[in-house]
Amino acid sequence: MNETEVTPGGERDQRPGREAVPGAKGGRERLMVPKATPDSYYGRPIIKQPTWRALNIAGYLFLGGLAGGSSVLALVSELTGRHAMARAGKIGALAAIGVSTGALIEDLGRPERFVNMLRVFKPTSPMSMGSWILLAYGPAAGVAAVTDVTGLFPRVGRAATGWAALTGPAVVSYTAVLISDTAVPAWHGAYRQMPFVFAGSAAASAAGLMLVAAPRNQTSPARGAAVLGATLDLTATALMQRALGDVAETQRKGRAGTLMLAAKVLTAAGAVGATLTRRSRAGSALSGLALLAGAACTRFGVFEAGKASAADPRYTVMTQRR
């Protein structure tokens, strides 16, 4: 049985009806979507995107590093009799770790349950260990700052300053383990170098804070820390990108690429500035700001590169197929 539309011009659009021969008349189905290629399922990511918000978590990577680095530099300042700089470091550390803790809690899906972090002590979970590290470090950083400003309990203050300087580096470097211990290609693949990137960056940012906040005649330890920190940061970053191989392109492209480039330029400029601006208050402050901004760009860059590497299934496959 055929269906025919009769028009003044004659018959047209004769359709074959049930005698239709598959594929005989024009209408082959056309693929309207990209073909599934064997190397991915419609280009969809294999692993899930981190749910962490950049401002909270990359912000914490930066501020936690700043806090830990500042505590160590504060102890160095105190031991060398530079009390104004020590105070700047202690106040900076308290402020940074305070804001960090707030950001970490804010980032939880159920912030009111933050105390569940202290339910268990679990070495296989860097976040569990980090919670305990923060518990060991945070109050000490607080006591160190408050006793310094108020002048009360100087002996307790000295002990707290020492303890904060000892646990501060743990805060700095554990954050690298925190993000490396995931299936995110650009994070996991960098686990050997990232703690050193963060350590160098933390020292540089702490030095930056001192250059901004402390009187110029006390800042020579900060200038030394700036150069050492920036050197470690830039060297470790280069090694990290080499270790990442093809995945390193996530740190060179897009928003992460811009951030990582800015980090390199700002950190290098800040370190050079720190050595050249001994006599200029404004120059010192500017160098300090560059170091702080550089460290922030490093953390946000690493964070964004990780997200980019999770979003494209290619990176997951290439790290497993080589």
Add this chain to the structure above:
Amino acid sequence: MGRISGPLHDVAGDAGYENHPQRMGFFTDTSVCIGCKACEVACKEWNAIPEDGLTFTGMSYDNTQGLSADTWRHVAFIEQRKPLGMQDPGMDYGDVDYSGVDVLGLASENDARGDFRWLMASDVCKHCTHAACLDVCPTGALFRTEYGTVVVQSDICNGCGYCVPACPYGVIDQRKDDGRVWKCTMCYDRISDNLEPACAKACPTDSIQYGPLDELRERAAARVDQLQEAGVHDARLYGDDPDDGVGGNGAFFLLLDEPEAYGLPPAPVVTTKDLPSMWKHAGAAAATLIGGMAAVYAWSRR
């Protein structure tokens, strides 16, 4: 504290259970999956999972897209220009003698229309022997059950989200309006009552098989041999090997193409395997920071 990588025979025992039942698992044989999505529906119904968007993706028949906080079974659809194997229409033509007529050969004489196959596969949480989600969970909300499966305790999870990027298969995810993470429990409530999980119960072709993992592994090995003999040379098992990067899956698969084609990672390794080395490097970095600052101290004392 159990082992963090490598083969592990007694998963529940390693987690501290004594006198525990056998390790239970899923064997999903995708070669008999018909893409009906009954598993998706049964899972949602039984577990009272909220609706998560009725979207039209325009990619094949898959509008679910993938596993998520609100999708614990996901049926993938893959269209390929490739023959499935030696295909036999299975028709009985009675007394007419068609022997010697190569029907498939005739069908594919002029074009490649015979070279077409649908791959359908129901994906699910793998309930890894070494589960990264469980390892990294800072609250203990994720735990190992006596059946060797991995389950989230929703009354403890605080939504830190660490398990989400830790999972090498992209299974577990955060429910946005709820804040906590959710995933397949292998119907912990049902299996505790000796019922099979809802998806396996609903599967009309037994593509989803539930049972003691050891039995499933034997059955799966036999099934691969059977398919290989029938000319389906693409048939291979995925996640069945206790020597793989996650110590083998509690839910494993028979696939007909590379894992990537199904959106599965080809050779995942539990991230925690490198954790001891990570802590060592972090320790060295912390020591470097202290050493560098000590050098600054020595230099600035002058």
